[in-house]
Amino acid sequence: MSNIRQLRDKQPENEKITINLGFVDLGRIDLLVQEGFYSNRSDFIRTAIRNQIDAQSEIVSKSVERHTMELGLRDYTRADLEAHLARGEVLHVKVVGLARIASDVTPELALKTIGSITVLGALQAHPDIKAALADRIT
Structure with a gap:
């Protein structure tokens, strides 16, 4: 029996962008x-x-409120999605910042529970989840 445990992958705390300047x-x-x-x-x-x-903070705040979006970091765990499934609810993810779908969420569970994803910022999810939900990500 091995006492070696898999540590979860470290998620980046920021996103790299490229800009062109004169x-x-x-x-x-x-x-x-x-x-x-x-x-x-x-x-x-x-x-x-x-x-x-x-x-522009006031404009951003009003826009977030108008679009009923969450601001900041939002994690979606397997338990969250299973709870939505049990209640027969479809989840519409709307985040300004970072949305993360847990690594133990299966594509099948995501398809049953997530109706749409709108993220202004970054979405972190397993490539299989992103592929399964590709037509629901805007």
């Missing part, structure tokens, strides 16, 4: 980094994005 903007960023205002380009870009999100 040379002048990039030069200005590099100058601010060189002058010590920011530690690196990524630090500047993250700060700029946060400032814009903060400036």
